[in-house]
Amino acid sequence: MATDVSTGFVTDAVKDYYGKLLSSSQDLKTSACCTAEAPPPHIADALTRVHEEVKDRFYGCGSPIPAALDGITVLDLGCGSGRDAYVLSQLVGPKGRIIGVDMTEEQLAVARRRQDWHAERFGWANTEFHQGYIEDLAGAGIADDSIDLVVSNCVLNLSPDKPRVFREIFRVLKPGGELYFSDVFADRRLPATLMGDAELVGECLAGALYTEDFRRLMADSGCADARTVAASPITLSSPDIERKIGFASFTSRTVRAFNVPLEDRCEDYGQVAVYRGVLPEHPHAFDLDDHHRLHTGKPMLVCGNTADMLSRTRYAPHFTVTGDRTTHFGLFPCAPADAAATSGTETWSGCC
Template sequence: MKTIHPESAVKQRYAAAAMTPEAALCCAVDYNRQYLKIIPEEVVQKDYGCGDPSRYLKPAETVLDLGSGAGKICFIAAQIVGPQGKVIGIDMTDEMLAVARRNAPIVAGRLGYANVEFRKGRIQDLALDLEKLDQELKQRPIADSASFLAAEELAQELRLRDPLVASDSVDVVVSNCVLNLVETKSKRQLFEEIFRVLKKGGRAVISDIVSDEAVPERLQNDPQLWSGCISGALTEEGFLQAFADAGFYGMQILKRDDQPWRTVDGIEFRSVTIAAYKGEQGPVPPEQASPFDSSGAGLRPPRETKGRNYNATQAGPCCDGGCS
């Protein structure tokens, strides 16, 4: 079986979409038109999202946008947080960064202040500044295994000495239809990185695609489905659990589309916007500990809910020989 490299598939498709808009990469989203007035049309047309996490931001906050693409959410956020706030966009695709960076001065001129910057990095490794690594590697190119190992040491040194995003440095992490694009083996690290960079008391507000049942391996081996926000989608329960596993609390579903965006092999994929909070770490004082609630919902598997894969029971007498 051919090996699929999700990150390469994503970079190739989004690099192309930075050149020519691709409608299939996004869901219809109703943004506040007030904030779109100052954003250049190129940015609007090359936006690929499934929700609007920006509507949950507040003035003067420091905001980090994961997978910022052409910069639309960043430019909306810049208006909401105002001149006292700050917005940082992270993307790994050079072509998308080029679109965002060339339009940033235009937005700043129309706003009257500049509070947005775009940095190159992988959202599952927010400590490594890829542009600084590129600069170092120009001086010390990789030519053999020894220089490869030296480059790995250099990358780790950069993470510690000069991180792309420092720990406990942002108020809000937002993302719009990007977390699903990260390969499965890096998902845990991704959520841990979101937790790391948030200040205590900070929050993540994430719009993304989730599925109503686990995505099977055959769909995960399709590069078009990976780059199209399908193969890497977590189940809704799995998405919430990933936040909890990283240390978040108070997860809320702020918005959930009733109708699926796409249905593939009977699996429904829809947009949700989730909020999750950092700051509940440490032991709970005994006086604040509430009784454990052992009640819970017995959820029916998705295939049964959709009318498949279950055995229907039949009405009949309660005893074989009749009841006396």
């Protein structure tokens, strides 16, 4: 996973691309840094109250905004012009706190310029924006165990030192805290030399996370089970970029992980979870990931990891989880439904 290209080159390339070369999302040459699907209604509604200049300078690939946000502290990595930060500002409410970190001064200038405008419109001021690097959150003033939720929108791929980023994320997350992010993933390891191409770096392709290396990075950071929430293919509309990339294919994925001790496989303890249906935006069902949709009031047999994700995090008030670890029934058949359908066999792999 190492690269022969200097960290300084990558950092400068990203700063120039997003600070100087791009004037709006319309200047992008691929769909990698564009949101593929319409946001949920409550987020779409919040977006109507975000300043147009902030939205015009948005370069994201998803909608990494989970549920159960009231009153929590959120850290937005690579916050850019502040679009997601200002959406989150509304959802956490006046008792919550939003901290944005970005290294590009031109982007931060937009976010800061509109703070008073948003505070007046929302009725509260709960945003702050720090200049800094996501590899060094301590340098940006983020303390240990101080954050309930870390979000990021198509930024982690831009880092030249991803292991350090994930170590920093789990350093600042409180026990039970959540990482919820959207980013670009590749189906193979890409040549390190691509990180020397400023355009491919800026288009979020050269640094795309190889899915298996991501799994290993998370395990090294202390997270044995990260879940894919949603995924969609990325279109490479530029022939020149297609030529440079070769045969690799890319997806935009939204992923969640928790700062909770988990097992590296999904184990069966006979536990059952019931969603209470009390989250306003999710009255009928809650999607934990792409293969766990918990319908309101309907008991669902879950693995030990899923039970812990629902009972040892801020989601605990919204679920009833029964059963303990006194009896073990072996591995739990916990995998995406499409994986089993594709293979034609029963799948007993872990959830990650």
